[in-house]
Amino acid sequence: MYKAPRGTSDILPQEQPWWKYVQEEATRICLLYGYQRLNTPIFEDSGLFARTVAGGTDIVDKEMYVFHDRGGQKLALRAEGTAPVCRAYLEHGMFNLPQPVRLYYIGPTFRYERPQAGRYRQHHQFGCEVVGDSDPTLDAEVIDIARSFLLSLGLPVLSILLNSIGCRLCQPTYVEALKRHYSNYSDRLCPDCEVRLVRNPLRLLDCKESSCQEVAETSPRISDYLCPDCQNHFQAVQQYLEALAIPFEMDYRLVRGLDYYTRTVFEIQTQGEERQGALVGGGRYDNLIEQLGGKPTPAVGFASGIERIISSLKSQQADIPHKPRRTTFMAFMGTEARIAAMKLASQLRSAGIPVIAASGDRSLKSQLRQANSLGADYAIIIGEREVTTGSAVLRDMVSNKQETLTLSEVAAALSGPTTANN
Numbered sequence: 001m002y003k004a005p006r007g008t009s010d011i012l013p014q015e016q017p018w019w020k021y022v023q024e025e026a027t028r029i030c031l032l033y034g035y036q037r038l039n040t041p042i043f044e045d046s047g048l049f050a051r052t053v054a055g056g057t058d059i060v061d062k063e064m065y066v067f068h069d070r071g072g073q074k075l076a077l078r079a080e081g082t083a084p085v086c087r088a089y090l091e092h093g094m095f096n097l098p099q100p101v102r103l104y105y106i107g108p109t110f111r112y113e114r115p116q117a118g119r120y121r122q123h124h125q126f127g128c129e130v131v132g133d134s135d136p137t138l139d140a141e142v143i144d145i146a147r148s149f150l151l152s153l154g155l156p157v158l159s160i161l162l163n164s165i166g167c168r169l170c171q172p173t174y175v176e177a178l179k180r181h182y183s184n185y186s187d188r189l190c191p192d193c194e195v196r197l198v199r200n201p202l203r204l205l206d207c208k209e210s211s212c213q214e215v216a217e218t219s220p221r222i223s224d225y226l227c228p229d230c231q232n233h234f235q236a237v238q239q240y241l242e243a244l245a246i247p248f249e250m251d252y253r254l255v256r257g258l259d260y261y262t263r264t265v266f267e268i269q270t271q272g273e274e275r276q277g278a279l280v281g282g283g284r285y286d287n288l289i290e291q292l293g294g295k296p297t298p299a300v301g302f303a304s305g306i307e308r309i310i311s312s313l314k315s316q317q318a319d320i321p322h323k324p325r326r327t328t329f330m331a332f333m334g335t336e337a338r339i340a341a342m343k344l345a346s347q348l349r350s351a352g353i354p355v356i357a358a359s360g361d362r363s364l365k366s367q368l369r370q371a372n373s374l375g376a377d378y379a380i381i382i383g384e385r386e387v388t389t390g391s392a393v394l395r396d397m398v399s400n401k402q403e404t405l406t407l408s409e410v411a412a413a414l415s416g417p418t419t420a421n422n
């Protein structure tokens with residue numbers, strides 16, 4: 001028996017209302033802020049991620065799904081959404097549009113992680129990117145969008161963690177100071193941090209091992225190393241967040257797991273769900289487009305994991321609004337009635353009325369049982385008599401009352417206001 005690959009899951013019919021709700025809310029919020037949807041392919045040239053997310057990060061070193069296609073091209077399943085958006089921005093000359101360009105995306109993302117709560121090998125991200133402007137109001141704007149999205153879903157926002165990790169002018173001096181500090185404690189570091197010390201020192205700060213956390217506590221703070229431009233930018237971001245009454249907490253050890261960030265980085269968590277990790281992560285990435293061969297183009301954005309959001313909604317026992325949708329089941333008895341039922345179902349669907357058709361040669365009783373188990377509000381029954389008289393029986397599955405109507409009366413009765421119970 002085959003099973004869905006480890007770390008992936010089927011999104012079953014009963015789960016779909018949650019997905020629809022979250023995706024519709026994401027879309028609604030994006031439109032409120034003037035973001036336009038972009039869909040990028042599910043796989044890209046693997047170099048796109050290797051160059052931007054960068055070696056020395058878990059995503060590139062351990063988690064990418066890389067394969068060669070039959071033409072020998074080295075491809076990778078989408079490991080995150082930001083680099084593909086930047087690739088598309090360049091490929092389609094979006095730099096010629098009025099800047100900044102505001103884009104959002106919703107789609108699957110693949111990382112070969114150890115599956116556990118909130119961590120899957122295929123997860124789905126909703127993300128927003130604003131490309132082409134370094135204005136700190138945009139850092140505040142994307143944080144505002146992420147927060148509004150969570151609040152509009154009914155999730156309490158526990159904390160917005162905020163930091164600035166500087167730019168290519170000031171960050172190297174900080175990294176040197178960090179390396180000096182950690183070198184004094186090299187005997188206490190976990191094996192991963194020994195590697196980070198050489199390959200990606202910033203990531204030393206968010207190691208979860210207790211011995212490494214002790215070293216992080218006394219480490220130099222990036223805030224003391226920011227150049228005047230980065231300091232001004234960061235202060236402005238905070239000022240705009242305050243103006244929007246968005247509470248945040250400074251987290252001087254927040255560095256994020258991807259290498260392209262500059263200046264602002266942030267994460268958002270919700271109450272009681274710390275175990276599964278952040279609901280939202282993002283930040284500014286002013287060098288990424290240049291790394292991909294474009295002109296220097298500042299940008300900022302965030303992404304959130306839809307699985308984590310739905311799991312939080314469920315554990316908060318959130319109610320999701322669902323519009324009642326009337327479902328009608330088409331039952332028949334006999335060969336001629338089968339054809340008449342197919343025709344009527346087709347006419348009703350053309351008029352926008354959803355109809356589920358019976359199949360096979362089951363008894364009427366068994367067909368009505370199926371209608372019930374599908375949650376149908378009405379059943380239309382056609383037998384030999386109805387075929388001859390050009391009529392149909394319309395049965396209310398809730399009250400079990402039924403009446404014989406002409407075909408046009410059936411259509412009129414089903415196009416009335418929704419009273420359905422599903």
Ligand code: HAM
Pocket residue numbers: 079080081082111113118119120121122123124125127128129257258278279280281282283284300301302303304305306307308
């Ligand atoms: P990230 O923090 O790697 O950032 O992922 C964003 C969000 O995706 C996380 O906060 C989490 O909710 C969800 N997520 C990540 N990995 C998994 C997983 N294995 N299973 C379930 N959910 C997961 C990025 O990907 C950046 N591209 C975000 C960004 C956009 N930065 C700027 N613009």
